[in-house]
Amino acid sequence: MSVQLACASCGKPLEATNRGRPRRYCSRACQARAYRARRAEAPADAPAGGGDAPEGRSDAPPQLTVERIVRAGIAVADAEGLDALSMRRVAMDLGMSTMALYRHVASKDELVALMVEAAMTGVPLPDSPPRDWRHGLERAARRDWDLYHRHPWILSKVMVTTRAYFSPALAADSESTFTSFDGLGLEPADAFRYMFMFTSYVQGVALTYVSDVEAERQARLTAKRGEEEPATGAGGARSPLFEPGAYPRLGPAMRAGADPWDLDALFVSGLAGVLDGIAADLARRGIES
């Protein structure tokens, strides 16, 4: 009974080995999972205790760590988009073989999740309470806007973290934004509704932004290959949008509102409208701002 009969990682029953020593894992996957768990438990205190590599040597290659892998992944995604992110690519950038990464991250999905966490932690949360709710939400919107500019690839993955998984960085961000409503005496459900409306708007604008970034990247790729500038897109001069009479409302609106395509100005203007909507609801409930 004292003999270990279950895999230390997955808990599956385990036949005894022929020698006296018991085996601990039922498969290589479980073995690697336990390895990663051990690494995660003892993150950086080892250099003081054990006889680790000094790490400062110039000839010794730096050890592979989760942090270095995540940093390399973020660098690739920032520079060339999530499509260019592959395990082989990250490993090559780090000078390691592909499979060496799997000692530290369980899969590409986990790597991306870690990248999201790291990137969100990279933009600092405000440390002072906001002057009022409007100031707090504007500050939070600017923070998110910065985040999506630095790491456009986040948007397509934040949604994965929205409700199905728990993300500490995202929760901290939300908690910080919720402080905007402190002192108003709001019902939690109302605060949630305001947050939902606010976040939806910001994410919607971010979607337009990342689509622009992606389209520009695509255009740069095809231009480098085909050497031709289409100008037939919706923003181009020969766009069907601007054929006279074709789109009598949309055409002039695009010309007037988006001809110098200033997404920041549009973002700020729309944000003001969203906050006005919240103000109207607050007034209707008799809550002075």
Add this chain to the structure above:
Amino acid sequence: MSVQLACASCGKPLEATNRGRPRRYCSRACQARAYRARRAEAPADAPAGGGDAPEGRSDAPPQLTVERIVRAGIAVADAEGLDALSMRRVAMDLGMSTMALYRHVASKDELVALMVEAAMTGVPLPDSPPRDWRHGLERAARRDWDLYHRHPWILSKVMVTTRAYFSPALAADSESTFTSFDGLGLEPADAFRYMFMFTSYVQGVALTYVSDVEAERQARLTAKRGEEEPATGAGGARSPLFEPGAYPRLGPAMRAGADPWDLDALFVSGLAGVLDGIAADLARRGIES
């Protein structure tokens, strides 16, 4: 000089063939492109004129057409998500070989673009003018909401069509929504700002919706494989969000606002706020609604 010297599709110069007959295409790609163009020009009038296959025969397999390919692609994406959409899969569903599809669509990207157009055309535009701007925008929002429910995969591709490419269906949708502002005497730039704010909000909520759909699909896949229900996500009971004291604002707000996760109600509520914001701006400009 009268001898054809350029490829009929790409225009690249073309060396003459050794025989008297001139060649017309510089490559197989150009040949196929010309084939598709010809098919697109003469869409469905052939059955009356030429001696086409009757198509009604039971033993004759139905001809491969762009429409059938697009329909099959939409069926796959609706049922199993864009990740499950592959050329091999569509071809298999149609009982054809993979490369046969490339006679009718130039690439997977073009197939997806055609799918987006077809799906957007599938939800009819309103044919009566709206009672007022608020009614018009609510109607448009409901239409988009329906669209994203029927075809959640559209959202990640609509952004591609936003400004870089011109999409007739998307332009028609926008034009229709713009009619909401008819009669208000708005400057085109103001109408554009309102549209931007409105569309951003709707897309933002849609992003949450499609993330839910995708997460549910993922959960179903892993549940079918691992037979375990995690319940440790942000919505689960054992979520860190609900540890007492961990997130004093976010936790109660999630409990109160999202415990029966009714995205439709949240959507309507936030939409009312966005429209209130537009109304406030209209009032500030002295435009009676």
Add this chain to the structure above:
DNA sequence: GCGCGGGTGCGTACGTCGTACGCGGTGATG
């Protein structure tokens, strides 16, 4: 009539991806 060459349909194959599997080296242990 007949051969030949280009159009047509599609099968094969290439280069990419994520990652399961398993081999050789290693070090503690009997």
Add this chain to the structure above:
DNA sequence: CATCACCGCGTACGACGTACGCACCCGCGC
């Protein structure tokens, strides 16, 4: 000193999008 679980990573597999080219066919010049 032999042994065997563990460690690090190289190889390989099955997917993907699609370029390339083969086999067939048909229409034209001889």
